[in-house]
Amino acid sequence: MTTQTQTTTAPSALVAEVRVEAVERLSPAFVRVTFGGAALRDLSTADGFDTRFKVVFPGPTGLLPRHSAVPEEWQAAWLGMPAEERSPMRTYTIREIRTSGDTVQLVADFVVHEPVGKAVDDLGPACRWALAARPGDVVHVVGPHRLSPIYGGTEFEPGELRDLLVIGDETALPAVARILADVDPGFTGHVFVEVPTSDDIVDLPRHHLIDVSWLVRGSAPQGRRLVAAVRGHLGLPQTDLDTPLPEVPSDLDVEVWETPRYSSAGEDLTTTSAPTAPAAPAAPDLADTYAWIAGESWLVKALRRALVTELGVERSRVAFMGYWREGVAMRS
Numbered sequence: 001m002t003t004q005t006q007t008t009t010a011p012s013a014l015v016a017e018v019r020v021e022a023v024e025r026l027s028p029a030f031v032r033v034t035f036g037g038a039a040l041r042d043l044s045t046a047d048g049f050d051t052r053f054k055v056v057f058p059g060p061t062g063l064l065p066r067h068s069a070v071p072e073e074w075q076a077a078w079l080g081m082p083a084e085e086r087s088p089m090r091t092y093t094i095r096e097i098r099t100s101g102d103t104v105q106l107v108a109d110f111v112v113h114e115p116v117g118k119a120v121d122d123l124g125p126a127c128r129w130a131l132a133a134r135p136g137d138v139v140h141v142v143g144p145h146r147l148s149p150i151y152g153g154t155e156f157e158p159g160e161l162r163d164l165l166v167i168g169d170e171t172a173l174p175a176v177a178r179i180l181a182d183v184d185p186g187f188t189g190h191v192f193v194e195v196p197t198s199d200d201i202v203d204l205p206r207h208h209l210i211d212v213s214w215l216v217r218g219s220a221p222q223g224r225r226l227v228a229a230v231r232g233h234l235g236l237p238q239t240d241l242d243t244p245l246p247e248v249p250s251d252l253d254v255e256v257w258e259t260p261r262y263s264s265a266g267e268d269l270t271t272t273s274a275p276t277a278p279a280a281p282a283a284p285d286l287a288d289t290y291a292w293i294a295g296e297s298w299l300v301k302a303l304r305r306a307l308v309t310e311l312g313v314e315r316s317r318v319a320f321m322g323y324w325r326e327g328v329a330m331r332s
């Protein structure tokens with residue numbers, strides 16, 4: 001008698017066809033979409049914090065790729081679609097996973113901007129989709145599988161550090177909310193969030209040792225108020241809101257992604273810059289601080305320069321993530 005050994009490989013990710021179950025306009029800038037579907041039972045609930053997932057929207061012809069639960073097969077089907085018909089893919093944050101018995105729902109908050117002065121067709125496919133989303137709409141999502149040993153979609157990793165500097169614009173607000181919901185009560189620090197209007201300010205999970213500052217953009221350019229507020233907090237010279245911003249050296253590409261694990265610019269992650277700014281007397285001590293910064297690419301680069309170049313903060317204690325770039329459509 002021969003014995004056959006079967007080896008099964010854990011899937012690298014969950015690929016699920018999901019249906020919109022609820023759509024809620026939370027505020028001028030946010031549409032909350034609740035996705036459901038049997039395949040979501042395999043979604044991992046282990047990570048939390050800023051875990052990302054991909055949403056794949058119907059392409060120009062209304063088609064999604066051929067569905068397969070095997071990520072490699074699904075990806076081949078997606079890549080196999082003619083470029084002009086290919087379903088656009090964008091990255092979002094898992095805002096919440098709701099589990100009740102056998103039912104699992106995935107919640108995401110989509111930033112939307114109404115097409116003031118431009119045609120709906122000029123908006124990105126994700127924004128356009130979210131503005132029109134209705135219960136019953138079908139998309140594909142690619143996220144962490146409960147059997148995958150490593151998904152690699154969570155960047156928030158403070159390690160032993162218990163003092164936080166968490167900074168983001170509205171696209172990072174879902175991650176900021178999750179981070180504050182998931183960190184232990186012992187954390188200290190500061191959170192800075194810039195949103196388009198005062199109606200976009202939300203109640204964040206409270207920690208009595210973490211201060212939260214909201215910046216309302218109004219008519220100011222993207223990220224400018226946020227960068228000015230953070231520079232003030234760090235004891236660096238203030239940015240004048242009425243004069244053009246200093247150019248941020250474009251040593252990084254569209255997708256700024258500098259975390260202790262990965263550098264999009266291929267930098268040596270073990271290096272620390274010598275600080276170029278003298279320490280201001282009122283500047284906070286950052287020796288035990290973990291910095292997490294996400295949002296529009298310009299503000300991420302500006303704050304990277306402030307922290308790493310001007311203040312010499314160790315690269316191992318910062319995560320800078322360009323979530324999107326003004327005037328540039330994301331590729332996936």
Ligand SMILES: Cc1cc2nc3c(=O)[nH]c(=O)nc-3n(C[C@H](O)[C@H](O)[C@H](O)COP(=O)(O)OP(=O)(O)OC[C@H]3O[C@@H](n4cnc5c(N)ncnc54)[C@H](O)[C@@H]3O)c2cc1C
Pocket residue numbers: 052090091092093094108109110111112113123124125126127128170171172174175322323324325326327328329330331
């Ligand atoms: C890890 C990660 C997590 C993210 N989490 C979220 C999230 O939870 N919620 C969320 O809303 N976004 C999130 N984003 C950002 C989102 O992926 C981008 O904003 C994406 O570009 C939106 O796609 P789109 O099809 O609307 O626009 P694109 O086709 O990418 O771009 C078209 C045009 O729209 C502009 N544009 C894109 N996004 C915005 C915006 N937010 N405001 C104003 N103009 C914009 C672009 O500059 C471009 O001119 C995340 C990104 C990453 C990398």
